[in-house]
Amino acid sequence: xxxxxxxxxxxxxxxxxxxxSCTGTxxxxxxxxxxxxxxxxxxxxxxxxxxxxxxxxSGVPDRFSGSKSANTASLTVSGLQAEDEADYYCSxxxxxxxxxxxxxxxxxxx
Amino acid sequence: xxxxxxxxxxxxxxxxxxxxxxxxxxxxxxxSDCYWDWIRQPPGEGLEWIGTIxxxxxxxxxxxxxxxxxxxxxTSKNQFSLRLSSVTAADTAVYYCARRSGTxxxxxxxxxxxxxxx
Numbered sequence: 008x009x010x011x012x013x014x015x016x017x018x019x020x021x022x023x024x025x026x027x028s029c030t031g032t033x034x035x036x037x038x039x040x041x042x043x044x045x046x047x048x049x050x051x052x053x054x055x056x057x058x059x060x061x062x063x064x065s066g067v068p069d070r071f072s073g074s075k076s077a078n079t080a081s082l083t084v085s086g087l088q089a090e091d092e093a094d095y096y097c098s099x100x101x102x103x104x105x106x107x108x109x110x111x112x113x114x115x116x117x
Numbered sequence: 118x119x120x121x122x123x124x125x126x127x128x129x130x131x132x133x134x135x136x137x138x139x140x141x142x143x144x145x146x147x148x149s150d151c152y153w154d155w156i157r158q159p160p161g162e163g164l165e166w167i168g169t170i171x172x173x174x175x176x177x178x179x180x181x182x183x184x185x186x187x188x189x190x191x192t193s194k195n196q197f198s199l200r201l202s203s204v205t206a207a208d209t210a211v212y213y214c215a216r217r218s219g220t221x222x223x224x225x226x227x228x229x230x231x232x233x234x235x
């Protein structure tokens with residue numbers, strides 16, 4: 008069970024769109040539509056932003072969207088705002104009641 | 118509103134056992150549609166799933182930690198607990214407890230830093 012692969016960093020200017028990738032295998036990301044995305048500000052607990060690939064919990068702005076193609080899931084943040092600057096982690100079901108996280112991506116709003 | 122709170126020693130000596138408890142308030146740990154997770158985050162690093170327990174006591178562990186981890190539940194106290202044996206400096210991390218509603222963690226504790234050092 009290896010960690011999912013995310014780019015260490017991503018950035019964009021206010022108002023722009025940024026996409027963060029999360030690459031796994033056919034045993035996790037590619038095998039199930041159970042990919043979640045979490046936002047974490049410094050010193051805080053993670054917050055659920057997207058679940059089951061593309062579903063948004065209530066209260067999460069529709070600027071956040073998710074998708075998946077084969078073994079890679081993606082989180083897109085549109086209309087970047089200063090408060091979106093944070094670390095983002097993907098997570099996927101890996102079968103047999105096991106779960107795996109990505110290494111995290113630091114999103115910087117320029 | 119559901120709240121989770123981790124508690125336990127902030128300092129553990131190498132080779133000893135790390136023990137943490139998560140107290141759930143504002144909701145029952147016996148919900149049939151929920152599981153309860155332990156997740157950790159070493160300083161400056163990413164998240165790592167440690168394991169999951171169902172209120173019935175069924176457990177599921179990260180294979181990389183399975184030989185050292187025990188997660189248990191006490192439904193009478195609305196708590197679940199983590200024990201990690203034979204700790205080393207590599208186990209230094211912020212430990213989070215969280216509720217898993219189906220396929221995602223929707224409620225998290227604030228996290229507690231556990232340092233392994235003599």
